[in-house]
Amino acid sequence: MTMELKQTEAWQRHQMATTERMQAEVGRYTQPVMRAMGVCSLAYLASWGLMWVFGAEGRAPVVAVAGLSGVVVVLGAPAFALAVGVEGYFRRRMRGVQCGGKETTRRMATQHPEQKKIGRSHS
Helix, strand or coil: CCCCCCCCHHHHHHHHHHHHHHHHHHHHHHHHHHHHHHHHHHHHHHHHHHHHHHCCCCCHHHHHHHHHHHHHHHHHHHHHHHHHHHHHHHHHHHHHHHCCCHHHHHHHHCCCHHHHHHHHHHC
């Protein structure tokens, strides 16, 4: 026996507003990380492309940009992965709220094995 719970429209709007507010607050920290990693990655690829085509002899600024941006990319990778994960979580959550809470209904329909045993003993 499964129980399907439906969320009211007002509750869904409240959940959506709360999730949007949380995403905006967290976005103040995740967006700069993603932008910085994008710029540093672009600088890294561009400088390595220049060194590949023209060589590194006498181009100390290009080598310095490649080295510095490479260090930033390597050290910033964990923060970037966390920022992308958090943003992805909020996007999935917003999609779940916009779809009418279908994820919640699915979660309620799947029962824990112990609950199934209890449900059978009462039948």
